[in-house]
Amino acid sequence: MLLEINNVDKGYGHGRFHKKVCVLENVSLTLDKGKTVGIMGDSGKGKTTLGLLMAGVIRPDKGRILLNGQDIWAGSRKERDKKKAQIQMVFQHPEAAFNPRWTMEQSVREPCHIYKISLSPQDIADKMARVGLGTKLLKRYPSQLSGGELQRIALARLLTISPSVIVLDEPTSMLDVITQAKIIRLLMEIQENTGISFIFITHDRELARVMCHETHDIGDLSLPSSRVEIRIAAEEQTLDL
Amino acid sequence: MAFLTPASVLETGPMNKHSRNWKEGALILMAAALPGVSILFFKNMDIANALFSPWLPPGDGHLLGTNDVGQDIFFQLISAGGRSLMVGMAAALTATLVGTLTGCVAGYYRGIADRVIMGLADIFLLIPDIPLVIVLVSFFEPGLFNVIIVIAMTSWPGTARVVRSRMLKIKEYPFVLNARSLGAGDGHIIFKHILPHTGELILAKATLAVASAMLTETGISFLGLGDPCQVTWGSMLHGVFAGAGLINGYWWWYLPPVLCISVTVMGFNLAGFYLQKGWGGNFPADSPLNRQGQIPGKTHPEVPALTGINPPVLINNKDTQTLAPEPDTLNPISKPHNQAPDTQPPSFPLDRQIFRILNLGVEFGIECETNQKKTIKALDGVNLSLVKGDRMAIIGESGSGKSILFLAMLGLLPYNARMSGEVFFRGKRMASFSRKHYQHIRAWDIAYVPQGAGNALNPVIKVGHQISERMRIHGSISKKKGMVMAARLLGQTGITNSHQRVHYYPHQFSGGMNQRVLLAMALAGENSVLLADEPTKGLDDKTKEDVLNIFLKLNREAVAVVTHDLWFARQFAKTIVVMYKGIILEQAPADSFFTAPYHPYSKALLNALPSQGILNPVIMSSHNRYAETDPGDKHGGDSYRIDGGDDDDDDRSNKKNKEISRGCPWARECEEFHDRCRHMPRLFSHNIHKVRCWCHAAGN
């Protein structure tokens, strides 16, 4: 399997004495290449935390997150970064996902800038076209674009480093129904063309039914009895443009 | 709560008014500081210490006379100025550097470093600066260096705290999380993402720190605890006081230093406040970093003042006595661009109409990040009637203006809104209502359920009191009785254990429960009309069903609900109104709407629902016929419909944008696009089903 999460705990400090509140307890999950797994549940139950854990932004207190069998937190800084680059995230609030002082072009170039990979304007235009946009928007600032456009550019930004897994944290809940439909279609198209796997976090059951191959409830994930295991080997994807 | 400073003291307008970029602000600061900086070069003037005859009043050779020792006051003033400024700036610089460094480390790395640093900061904040300086100066040798060190020591915690809290906030923002998930190093994140958003704040605080450092220094010097060999403005005043210059009325001796200190300090204060207002506390309106870490949706309109300021200005201020709608041909502003007037006679008898809205237009002027003034049309030529017994659902997406519509109906538009057209409530013109009348109506007649997002409930007042507030203030029931009533209402909304829960505060409730509290609040007065704004937003399915049941059981004269939840609308409404970009596109009875909508937008909307499978390929077409006739504009077109043009370099598409903004707003994405759609269609009636689309032009 592509991504495996084993027995993960995560708690947050709360209040002045940092009393640990356990948000996730003993969570396990698997994801295969080219598939979409949905995570449902009410707000505040830890869906976003799980998403952040998978993307490697925060570290689990206990348990491991394995990409292609390797722990993403193991190894040297460079190795870790390489693994983490394979799992990226799209956020719920499109306007907040971009530095408001940077043009869209600067934001799109950021991932390659961090990995010191050069990106030609043609490459960028390609990625923008893949998400259905022209290059005119690149000169603008996030405040000048609509939610739908911003989410598309967020996807374009991620596509520049070709991740294997994208975690989508309620990507369309701030968008109107029609734009949501377009984004969903776009995601499905991208999955067909590139084989990227998705973790789709949502509270909309209908949406999950359309989008996901399998769905889990965040409450169920935390119980040891309902571990779902599907094992299929996957090839490693390298950073290529 | 952001750390409070006398920062936005001069902020008397909308918070976003004075956004500037780096360069402008830095220029202004330099201009303000230039006189002061140039004085720095004069601090070691020999002539300031030269001795002449003492006690001379202003006269030849001595612009400001001489002091008790015989030194020329004017040159002393300049020399002292340089020194005072130097002390102030040095102290402020040190404090800012130390504060920024510690704040960054504490905020970014958290953990032990955070606790230690903040602990130290708290301790230093508690020690009063002047006494500390006095003590240290008495133990060490008096000298300006000590003064600088001590002022820095007592000022750094302020900067550290502010930097730290800003750091904490921004660190959790999605764009920073994104960088972290990309594996960006700490350096990249701090220097490329966080510091630019903190830089102006630091600059502002540094400027204010100079002002307060100078104040402290003059105090110390006035006490005679500064360096006796180096003159500062404060020590000049010490000389005045000790030399009985006050009593003898030597105004040329004591006035100049006082004036200089005051003007300089005020200058730095003003500069600091201006900087802070422009950036630190107040980001540009559209920026998500606007308000205390909340991530807002689109620009949210400014709220009016609480006392004294008049209700929003009406453009069309004609006094009409009649109720029949008349297109206002005299005032072109009230007519939307290129739109033919809707000369429909009222479909319902006037006495059944609770609300009659005629040609309502609402505009906002805002300034964007790129410093452009833009006019946003929130509503344009809206004609609507809410009649007795109706259950209306107004469907639309964010930006469609539906929430603004309710605000206009309640008289709660922000003060920077410009309204045109008329709203009649029970036959009377709302524009003629006084403030008191509005308050009376809102208390007794119309109940409003606001959107539950953010702080719709006051965080420091118990939920029960907020629910019963309307009845307590206007109906004069006691607090106790109010709580009982609140408990009953809350129980009706499906919250268990409501007798206990009414004593809770909003932060102890979840989002769904807060939504129900807002509902209970509106139900409290048994008002005849209920307007609800997105009552099911963000709720899970079970709660949505509960809320639906409450609405179905309501027994009011009329209920209007704004929602983008089509499931809810289908179950609840009798009449559906579809809005898009401030315009009504369709109005129909609910059954016929959901079975056979007329407008292409409505069709697209229904097809786009996940429950329909999102399978309709039409919605994916950004290559419809509109794009074919205008290949210059390919970007999918869901930006705001904005007048005033975009700052495009492509002139041709700029013109096209303007053109389209006068036509049907759905034109760009419509599968039925024709050339005539470049002109706004009017509202065509097919019995009680109204559509604004040329495809259905054959109406009566």
Next chain:
Amino acid sequence: MKHMTAAFCQYVLALLAVLALNFLLIHMMPGDPLVHILGEEGYYQMTRQPPAYIEKIRETYQLNDSLLKQFLTHISRALQGDLGWSHHHGRAVIKIIYPRMGWTLLLLIPSVIISTMAGGILGALAGGSPRGWMDRILTPFFLLIYSIPGYCLGLFLLILAFHVDALPMGGMPSVKTDMALYMMMPMGVLVLHSTAYKYMIMKNAVIQEIHEAYVMTARSKGLYDRDILFTHVVKNALPPFITVVAMHFGFMMGGSLVVEMVFSWQGMGTLIYDAVISRDYPLISGSFMIICASVILANALADVIHGVLDPRIRSGNRSNE
């Protein structure tokens, strides 16, 4: 409760820090620590005594013990109220400070109360109608006042008094009934200056609060504007306002020292000044300790009030700190 214990610890730590600072100053400063214990005058007298006597003095002051032991003794002495002996005045330090502190507090406490109320109410009203007449007039006025150093205001008032001859020019009243007259000018200065600061704080807080959604909710219920302002908005703005007021107390304390100098008010300000001039170190450090202790106490009190006013803190949900 947890919040209370944390805050309590913090204040205790601050007190300890002040005590440590005092200790360090006495023992780490260049020169014989005995100077700092006895004061210059006392030291000078002592140097003329035979060496055996000097040695005995050192024993009494435990200068031969380890630093840690001395520090602990220092703390225990301080807590018992023994702050040393002033040779210059010939009395125990604590006895000298006691009445003078009283005079200072007589100026300070009413000033704090009056300025908090005035600044709070005016600031709230001005914040409630931005760009209204109150805002337009008061804001520049208070900005000007805030930018002028407190003692400069005092100087101006002195000049005024000199020419108008209505109020005494400073000093202390000889008769108790004249107290109010003599208090007026120094207190006037303090009140004016701190009202300016608090006005701006409250105004800023109110302006920020007005943009919150619950204000819209309150208006939609048809509440009267004054009700909304004071019942809803100010209630939210109060907790941070109180915190700032408490922190400002330290600043006011420092400022009042200087103002006392201007008006020759026999409070801590003039006391410390005299002590510095005569290098009476025990008195200096003792005064400093008392001043710090009172500021810390004021902050602790404000914290308690803050906790009472803000329910989010009571249930342990501290916002953004």
